[in-house]
Amino acid sequence: MALTFLMVKPDGVRRGLVGEVVRRVEAKGLRLKALKMMRVAPELAAQHYAEHRDKPFYPELIRFITSGPVVAMAVEGREAVGVVRALMGATDPVKAAPGTIRGDFGLDLTENVVHGSDSPEAAAREIALYFRAEELV
Numbered sequence: 001m002a003l004t005f006l007m008v009k010p011d012g013v014r015r016g017l018v019g020e021v022v023r024r025v026e027a028k029g030l031r032l033k034a035l036k037m038m039r040v041a042p043e044l045a046a047q048h049y050a051e052h053r054d055k056p057f058y059p060e061l062i063r064f065i066t067s068g069p070v071v072a073m074a075v076e077g078r079e080a081v082g083v084v085r086a087l088m089g090a091t092d093p094v095k096a097a098p099g100t101i102r103g104d105f106g107l108d109l110t111e112n113v114v115h116g117s118d119s120p121e122a123a124a125r126e127i128a129l130y131f132r133a134e135e136l137v
Contacts, residue, residue, distance in 0.1 A: 003033065003136075004080040005117045005126035006088075010068035012113040013037070017105055018071050021114060024087055024101060030077035034135045037071050047129055057110075064110050072130040081123055084116045 006025065008018050018037075025032070040048070045062045052058045075084055089100025093112050096103035106112035117123035127136070 001076050001078065002080040002120065002123075003127060004075050004084050004120075004123040005115075005130065006073045006075050006084050007115040007130075008071040008073075009111070009113060009115060010064065010070060011107065011111040012105070013069050013071060015105070015113075017113055020105075021071075021101060022073075025073070025075055025084070028077075028083060028087060030075050030080060030083060033074040033076045033137060034131050035071065035073045036130075036135075037069050038130075039069055040065050042066055044129060048126065060110055074127050074131055074136055081117055081120055085118065088114050088116050 006021075008021050012018065012021065022032070022035075042062060045065045046053075048065070049058065049061050052061060077083060087101060089096030089102035089106070091102070091112060092109055093102045093106025096106060096112075098104065101114050102112045117126050
């Protein structure tokens with residue numbers, strides 16, 4: 001079984017979509033290994049988005065992800081990274097298919113409800129940023 005990282009971003013929490021995201025993940029047959037609501041500190045946000053540091057949208061990413069509570073999840077299942085990415089839909093909600101989380105609920109490129117790891121390596125890195133090993137039950 002593979003692990004991936006999934007986060008309901010501040011817009012999704014603010015709009016009351018946490019339960020819907022979790023429902024879709026579980027309905028797909030994936031298992032929650034860990035889940036927590038938290039505020040992302042600027043230092044953690046900088047680590048999370050380190051690969052975007054030199055991009056013009058980086059300051060907006062940091063501002064947004066630290067603007068309110070998020071719900072971080074470690075999700076387990078067969079091909080978990082790809083399955084969660086398919087559930088999320090394209091990053092741009094305008095291009096995301098109906099029936100996906102972003103297609104149904106996303107507003108724009110930043111406020112697109114969820115973040116999910118894009119590779120097994122990113123999943124391992126992101127899970128380690130948000131969870132200690134003993135939290136993964």
